[in-house]
Amino acid sequence: MTDASINASRAYEDEASFxxxxxxxxxxxxxxxxxxxxxxxxxxxxxxxxxxGFCAILFIAIGGGASGALNxxxxxxxxxxxxxxxxRPIPAGKVEPGEALALGLALSGLSVIMLALAANVFAGxxxxxxxxxxxxxxxxxxxxxTPQNIVIGGAAGAFPPVIGWIAATGTMSVEPWLMFLLTxxxxxxxxxxxxxxxxxxxxxxxxxxxxxxxxxxxxRIHILAYTVLLALLAVGTAFSGIGGPxxxxxxxxxxxxxLHGAWKITRRDExxxxxxxxxxxxxxxxxxxxxxxxHFGAILAEALLKPYGLGGW
Amino acid sequence: MALRKDHELHKRRSGLNLGVGxxxxxxxxxxxxxxxxxxxxxxxxxxxxxxxxx
Numbered sequence: 303m304t305d306a307s308i309n310a311s312r313a314y315e316d317e318a319s320f321x322x323x324x325x326x327x328x329x330x331x332x333x334x335x336x337x338x339x340x341x342x343x344x345x346x347x348x349x350x351x352x353x354x355g356f357c358a359i360l361f362i363a364i365g366g367g368a369s370g371a372l373n374x375x376x377x378x379x380x381x382x383x384x385x386x387x388x389x390r391p392i393p394a395g396k397v398e399p400g401e402a403l404a405l406g407l408a409l410s411g412l413s414v415i416m417l418a419l420a421a422n423v424f425a426g427x428x429x430x431x432x433x434x435x436x437x438x439x440x441x442x443x444x445x446x447x448t449p450q451n452i453v454i455g456g457a458a459g460a461f462p463p464v465i466g467w468i469a470a471t472g473t474m475s476v477e478p479w480l481m482f483l484l485t486x487x488x489x490x491x492x493x494x495x496x497x498x499x500x501x502x503x504x505x506x507x508x509x510x511x512x513x514x515x516x517x518x519x520x521x522r523i524h525i526l527a528y529t530v531l532l533a534l535l536a537v538g539t540a541f542s543g544i545g546g547p548x549x550x551x552x553x554x555x556x557x558x559x560x561l562h563g564a565w566k567i568t569r570r571d572e573x574x575x576x577x578x579x580x581x582x583x584x585x586x587x588x589x590x591x592x593x594x595x596x597h598f599g600a601i602l603a604e605a606l607l608k609p610y611g612l613g614g615w
Numbered sequence: 616m617a618l619r620k621d622h623e624l625h626k627r628r629s630g631l632n633l634g635v636g637x638x639x640x641x642x643x644x645x646x647x648x649x650x651x652x653x654x655x656x657x658x659x660x661x662x663x664x665x666x667x668x669x
Contacts, residue, residue: 319627320634353652357645420649 322396326374326405327367334594335366335462338485341598342466342478345544345605350421350470357420358469362462365413365429369436369458371406375399376441380507386500406437421469428468432461446508449515456489457482463598477544484539484597487532491525491564492590498522498567499580499587522568525586529564533557536597544601546614552600556593563589 339362343355350358374381374392382393391397410433418426436458445451460482467478497504497513498521504511512521536557540550563586570582607613653659 317624317627318631320631323631351652351656353648357649360645 316395318391318396318401322391323401323405325391326371326397326402327364327409328370328373329367331370331459332363332367334459336363337595338460338481338598339363339462339466339469341602341605342463342481343470344466345463345477345481345601346467346470347543348471354420355470358417358425358466361413361417361420362429362465362469364409365417365433366462368406368409368413369433371402371409372433372437373441375402375406376437377445378402380446380509383507384503386503417465417469422472424472425465425469428461428465432458432465435461446510449510449512451510452490452493452512453486456486456493459489460485475543477542480535480539480542480544481598481601483535484532485594487528487535488590488594490528491532491560492587492594494521494525495567495583495587495590498575498583518572522570526564526568529560533561541615543614544604546604546607548607548613549597549600549604552596556596559589560586560593 336359340359343350343358374390377387378392378399381387381390387393392399392402410430414426414430414433417429436455440451440455440458444454448454463481463485464474464478467481468474494512497511498518505514512524516524536553537550539545540553563582566582567586575583604613
């Protein structure tokens with residue numbers, strides 16, 4: 303085997319598979335987008351045809367995936383530094399940055415146009431704004447400029463239920479914005495808990511996480527502050543048009559647990575955390591995943607029970 | 616290096632081609648279903664009919 307043939311063989315080994323292109327769309331984030339957008343669509347007071355609803359959720363998900371591909375294109379330099387992200391298709395050498403850019407732009411255009419045609423122009427325009435917000439405002443501008451990057455990024459991730467609601471109704475009201483605020487206020491404690499136990503990753507990449515710029519003590523206090531505000535909002539939502547007794551019960555239990563977890567994080571110092579390998583921070587992070595899923599699940603349950611006279615107040 | 620017919624690369628490329636093919640076919644079916652729903656809904660009017668009304 304010659305050097306040329308060895309090089310050729312390696313080049314073939316690095317050629318992307320279908321799964322590598324799919325990974326550019328951040329499937330895990332897409333699953334959250336699909337779920338919250340679906341809840342927004344089904345909690346809306348106006349019903350949509352199942353095919354139209356399916357198309358709306360699909361194109362919102364594709365728009366979210368397109369944002370992910372554009373984010374990976376722009377952040378390829380820091381992705382290759384961080385342990386959590388260095389296996390992504392671009393830093394792993396499977397996909398060229400230009401390919402990710404092309405895929406992201408093409409899917410952005412496709413998703414916006416198709417959502418406008420399937421649902422309504424307002425929903426399509428709002429999806430376009432969400433992609434712009436996530437890619438330009440968050441990824442390109444503020445992610446590397448401010449330690450509040452997670453708060454701003456959280457806004458982009460919180461838009462899907464609003465888009466789902468608009469896709470169904472064609473109008474705006476208070477309820478989808480309560481769902482927006484739920485995800486928006488949930489994101490900082492969720493990611494700051496992750497940053498506490500994935501400490502070296504963000505330091506190495508030079509991303510100004512709160513843990514780096516303001517210190518870990520301050521991050522712990524920030525987690526508690528956001529969790530208190532989140533709890534007030536989450537329980538208050540129970541008395542809105544999307545709430546009800548079931549949602550209230552779920553919110554009371556989960557927020558008590560979440561507040562307890564945040565309080566424990568605040569009371570710990572670094573020695574405590576190092577001693578048990580961030581056990582409390584890790585369990586708080588796991589609880590945060592369940593927290594969001596069950597809150598949106600309860601909103602969905604209230605909406606599905608309404609036709610039987612059971613959901614809502 | 617000559618690529619034999621059963622080279623692993625062929626499997627990966629055929630997987631990519633198959634994936635894209637299935638997606639395109641699914642997209643065509645989806646657009647057809649969406650069109651059927653739109654044109655059979657009670658609120659649907661042909662553009663010409665809308666102009667006549669106006």
